[in-house]
Amino acid sequence: MINTAHAIFHPEQFQGRGKTNRYFEGWYYKVVNAAETDAFAFIPGIAMDANGNQHAFIQVMDGIRRTATYHTFPASDFHPCKGKFEIALGDNLFTDSTLKLDLPGASGRLTFTVQTPWPNPWYSPGIMGPYTFVPFMECYHGILSMDHIINGALTIHGKTIDFTNGRGYMEKDWGQSFPSAYFWMQTNHFSVPGISLKASVANIPWLGSSFTGFIAGIWLHDRLIQFTTYNGTRLLRSFADSRHVQLVMDNKNYRLEILAHREAVTQLASPISGFMTGRIEESMTSRIEVCLIDKKTNTIILKDTGRNAGLEVAGEIKEITI
DSSP: OHHHHHHOOOTOOOOOTOOOOSSEEEEEEEEOOOOOOOEEEEEEEEEEOOTTTEEEEEEEEEEEEEEEEEEOOOOGGGGTTTTSSSSETTTHHHEESEEEEEEEEEEEEEEEEESSOOOTTTTHHHHGGGGGGOTSSSSEEEEEEEEEEEEEEEEEEEEEOOOEEEEEEEEEEEOOOOOOOOOOEEEEEEEEEESSEEEEEEEEEEETEEEEEEEEEEEEEEEEEEETTTTTOOOEEEEOOOSSSEEEEOOEEEEEEEEOOOOOOOOEEEETTTEEEEEEEEEEEEHHHHHHHEEETEEEEEEEEEEEEEEEEEEEEGGOOO
């Protein structure tokens, strides 16, 4: 019980102790090299179906070439460290500062410095805020780092790629299933370093009904500006067609306007009732136009376009269209 309570206040750590069925947990490592010619996502995790069948996995997504591979492991190979974030999976290792791969077609080691974590006060752990304490949520979410610097190299299908001075992003999900409808986007490649955007809108089941939940954050050089369901923000626009995703959020201090340009996608496995039998599609080459307005001074404090953007549009999006 003590270990479980400690983990709640550290969303980056393994949350699934004691779970035996209908449960998944996965971490998402996005890495882009300095030349922006290579972009990958590495997704380690554990999955359990309704009957208690379990396996661990590592998905490897090549965002430029739009390919993905799914490597399975016995659940007994999945070793989360107690009291800190460290996942050993076979001969692979994942922490907040290290990614070590020993897979068919992918090997090497990367390290991460100058991480930018989402704030984690005791009363509002991580990006979920007070919803962290709700025990029946379908899916929980965490941000490990909005932006950081990469060092090291990986060998992918015989080609060695130097990621030194590249940029990375880390997040995670855990629970039973991804939402029935959602938008998700992320980019930390703007015209100058030190800016990162993450935004998502989702249909959230709630006590026999549902509501549209949303979370967005802009790291702007030395501060995080948050737009969330629980901090008084209003979602004014949430829309997607075949070419774009548009989001507009507004609170007492700021207005955030987003126009994401959809690009070609790669298919990934996703959780349904704990097992990775679903399919979602993600682009890692999208562009996201961002306009951030300070309402108190009526000035635009950010107007820029993020590149190398991750973008997902999934499910019955009419459920979250505004």
